[in-house]
Amino acid sequence: MMKQVMTEIEVRETARERKGLEFSRYFSQEGKSPYQQVQWETRTASIGNDKGAVIFEQCDVEVPADWSQTATNIVASKYFYGKPGSPERETSVAQLVHRVVDTIAGWGQAGGYFRTPADAENFRDELAHLMLSQKACFNSPVWFNVGVQEKRGYGWVYDRAGDRVRQLEDGERRPQCSACFIVSVKDSLESILDLAKTEGMLFKWGSGTGTNLSALREENAPLQGGGSASGPLSFMKGFDAFAGVIKSGGKTRRAAKMVILNADHPDVEKFIWCKAKEEKKAYTLAEAGYDAALDGEAYSSIFFQNANNSVRAADEFMEAVVSDAEWWTRSVVGGQPKDRYRARDLLRMIAEATHQCGDPGMQFDSTINRWHPCKNSGAINASNPCSEYMFLDDSACNLASLNLMRFTGPGGQFEVEAFRRAVETVILAQEIIVDNASYPTERIAQNSHDYRPLGLGFANLGALLMSLGIPYDSDRGRDYAAAITAVMCGQAYLTSARAAEAVDPFAGYGRNRAPFLEVIRMHRAAVDRIHGGNIPSDLWQSARSSWDEALELGARAGYRNGQVTVIAPTGTIGFMMDCDTTGIEPD
Incomplete structure (x- = not known):
C-alpha cells in the first residue's frame, strides 16, 4: 500500500516538475481566430449510388469556400457528429474542427505539455489552421470519436493519477483514436x-x-x-x-x-x-x-x-x-x-x-x-491492414497526414520551413492523443503508454511531382520524395526529442536506447545517399539538418515516441484534403 501511495506522489511530483514546451506561431496570428481567416459558404452535401439514388443528403452545410464539393460530401457524410436531422447534428466544418482541435489542445494543457497557457493557445490555433486549410488531417477515428458527448471508446485507458492502465468506467468518455492496431494471438x-x-470492437469504433x-x-x-x-x-x-x-x-x-x-x-x-x-x-x-x-x-x-x-x-x-x-x-x-x-x-x-x-x-x-528501434522489447511480427504501420505485437498507432500540395509557394516551389512547422504541430497533437484515448485490451493500453508509436505521413506526392514537371519514375523523382520523407521523419523525431526533454522519454526508451540511436544513425546515413543535385538546396539542407538535430538532442534527452512516421494510403482523409493522389502513389 505504501509503495502505491509513493508511486502516486512521485507521479504528481513529476507532473509538477514538467517544464512543458514553448510553442510559437507560424501560420496563425495572435488575436485573430483562424476560423475568421477563412471565407465560408453553405452548400448541400449529397451522395448518390451507382444507380442514381441519393443515399446521403444534408442541406446548409458550412464549409470553407475553397473546399471542393467532394470534400464537402465526405466531411458531412463521414465525420459530422449526430443523427441527421437531429438538433445535435453538426452542420459546419468549423464545428467539427473546433470539437477535435479544442479537445486535443485541452488535453495537452492538462497533461503539462505547454509551458504557459499562451503556448497552448498558439498550438490550438496552429492546429486549427492546418485542418481548415487542408494542409493536414487526422485519421478517421479522431474525427469520428474525439470530443463527442457520447461514449466513443471501449476497454482500457491510462490513468495518469495512478500511473497505471485500468478499465474504462461506465459513462467515462475516452475515445478510440487509433486507426491501426496489431493484435497478437496464441x-x-x-x-x-x-x-x-x-477485432469486432476495433471495427465498431472505426479502426483496422x-x-x-x-x-x-x-x-x-x-x-x-x-x-x-x-x-x-x-x-x-x-x-x-x-x-x-x-x-x-x-x-x-x-x-x-x-x-x-x-x-x-x-x-x-x-x-x-x-x-x-x-x-x-x-x-x-x-x-x-x-x-x-x-x-x-x-x-x-x-x-x-x-x-x-x-x-x-x-x-x-x-x-x-x-x-x-x-x-x-x-x-x-x-x-x-x-x-x-x-x-x-x-x-x-x-x-x-x-x-x-x-x-x-x-x-x-x-x-x-533491422530498422526496428525497439528491438530489446521484442520483434516486429505483423502490421496493420495497409502494411504501413509495423511495430510490437499488441500496439496501436494514431495516424495523420500532410497534404504536400498545400506546401507549394506561388512559383510552385516546395516551402520547406512551412512543412517542418506543420510536422512539429501535428506530431505533437498525435502525441497528446496517446494517453487520452482508450484501447481494446489491457496489453495494448499498456504498450501504447509505454512506447507511444505515432504515424505521421503525407499525401499528394504524385500530384506534387507532376506539378513540378518531375517524372514519378525517375532518379530525380525518387530523390525529391526521399528528401521530403527525410525532412518529415527527421523533424518528427526532433519534435519527439524536444517533448522528451520537456516531459519525459517514453517508458520503454531506457531498455532500447542503444538500438534506438543505432536506427536514428541509420536514417541519418541514408540521407547522405540522396543526390543533392537533383533537389532544391534548401530541401537538401533541411533533410540533413533535421536528422543532425534529431540525433544530437535525442542522444542527450531521449525520445518521447517509439516511432513517429508511416506513409498511409490516405483514402477517406485524402478526399477531405482534396488530394489528387493518395499517399505515395503516382498521378
Missing part, C-alpha cells in the same frame, strides 16, 4: 476467440487490425486433448465473416484486416492460394448472372474478402530463392521439418496468386526488424 481456442472479440497467425498450429497437427487442429485458414473464415458484417465506425465502409503467415508455416501454400481460389468461385457466379459488384451476391458469398493477406519472409527465404535452394516448412509445435519446396516454386506461387487476385503481398521480416 495457439489456444480462448486466445483465438478473444482475438475475434477484440493486423495479426500474424503463424503461432496457430498447422492443419491436422495433433491437439493435446486428442483430435487434430483445423489450422489457421479455418479460423480466418470466421474472422473474415465478422469483419464483413461489422461496418467500420458505424459508417459505410467495411472493416479492415491484415492476416499474415510466415513462409515456413506448414499451411503457407494453402494460405497463398486461399483468396485466388475463392475469387474463381466469384467469377463462376458472375458468369451465371449473379451481381459481381463489390457488395454484390457473387463476392459476398465467398470467403477472405475482408482482409489483406501477406506472406512474411526472412532473408533466408529470399537467399534460398536466389541460390535456387530447398525451403522447408516447420511444425509450429515441435519445429520439425514438414514439407519441402524449391524456394523459387513457392515465390512463383505467390506471384501467380497475386497476379490473379492481388493477394498475398509480402513482408520482409529481416529488413523490417
Whole structure:
C-alpha cells in the first residue's frame, strides 16, 4: 500500500516538475481566430449510388469556400457528429474542427505539455489552421470519436493519477483514436476467440487490425486433448465473416484486416492460394448472372474478402530463392521439418496468386526488424491492414497526414520551413492523443503508454511531382520524395526529442536506447545517399539538418515516441484534403 501511495506522489511530483514546451506561431496570428481567416459558404452535401439514388443528403452545410464539393460530401457524410436531422447534428466544418482541435489542445494543457497557457493557445490555433486549410488531417477515428458527448471508446485507458492502465468506467468518455492496431494471438481456442472479440470492437469504433497467425498450429497437427487442429485458414473464415458484417465506425465502409503467415508455416501454400481460389468461385457466379459488384451476391458469398493477406519472409527465404535452394516448412509445435519446396516454386506461387487476385503481398521480416528501434522489447511480427504501420505485437498507432500540395509557394516551389512547422504541430497533437484515448485490451493500453508509436505521413506526392514537371519514375523523382520523407521523419523525431526533454522519454526508451540511436544513425546515413543535385538546396539542407538535430538532442534527452512516421494510403482523409493522389502513389 505504501509503495502505491509513493508511486502516486512521485507521479504528481513529476507532473509538477514538467517544464512543458514553448510553442510559437507560424501560420496563425495572435488575436485573430483562424476560423475568421477563412471565407465560408453553405452548400448541400449529397451522395448518390451507382444507380442514381441519393443515399446521403444534408442541406446548409458550412464549409470553407475553397473546399471542393467532394470534400464537402465526405466531411458531412463521414465525420459530422449526430443523427441527421437531429438538433445535435453538426452542420459546419468549423464545428467539427473546433470539437477535435479544442479537445486535443485541452488535453495537452492538462497533461503539462505547454509551458504557459499562451503556448497552448498558439498550438490550438496552429492546429486549427492546418485542418481548415487542408494542409493536414487526422485519421478517421479522431474525427469520428474525439470530443463527442457520447461514449466513443471501449476497454482500457491510462490513468495518469495512478500511473497505471485500468478499465474504462461506465459513462467515462475516452475515445478510440487509433486507426491501426496489431493484435497478437496464441495457439489456444480462448486466445483465438478473444482475438475475434477484440477485432469486432476495433471495427465498431472505426479502426483496422493486423495479426500474424503463424503461432496457430498447422492443419491436422495433433491437439493435446486428442483430435487434430483445423489450422489457421479455418479460423480466418470466421474472422473474415465478422469483419464483413461489422461496418467500420458505424459508417459505410467495411472493416479492415491484415492476416499474415510466415513462409515456413506448414499451411503457407494453402494460405497463398486461399483468396485466388475463392475469387474463381466469384467469377463462376458472375458468369451465371449473379451481381459481381463489390457488395454484390457473387463476392459476398465467398470467403477472405475482408482482409489483406501477406506472406512474411526472412532473408533466408529470399537467399534460398536466389541460390535456387530447398525451403522447408516447420511444425509450429515441435519445429520439425514438414514439407519441402524449391524456394523459387513457392515465390512463383505467390506471384501467380497475386497476379490473379492481388493477394498475398509480402513482408520482409529481416529488413523490417533491422530498422526496428525497439528491438530489446521484442520483434516486429505483423502490421496493420495497409502494411504501413509495423511495430510490437499488441500496439496501436494514431495516424495523420500532410497534404504536400498545400506546401507549394506561388512559383510552385516546395516551402520547406512551412512543412517542418506543420510536422512539429501535428506530431505533437498525435502525441497528446496517446494517453487520452482508450484501447481494446489491457496489453495494448499498456504498450501504447509505454512506447507511444505515432504515424505521421503525407499525401499528394504524385500530384506534387507532376506539378513540378518531375517524372514519378525517375532518379530525380525518387530523390525529391526521399528528401521530403527525410525532412518529415527527421523533424518528427526532433519534435519527439524536444517533448522528451520537456516531459519525459517514453517508458520503454531506457531498455532500447542503444538500438534506438543505432536506427536514428541509420536514417541519418541514408540521407547522405540522396543526390543533392537533383533537389532544391534548401530541401537538401533541411533533410540533413533535421536528422543532425534529431540525433544530437535525442542522444542527450531521449525520445518521447517509439516511432513517429508511416506513409498511409490516405483514402477517406485524402478526399477531405482534396488530394489528387493518395499517399505515395503516382498521378
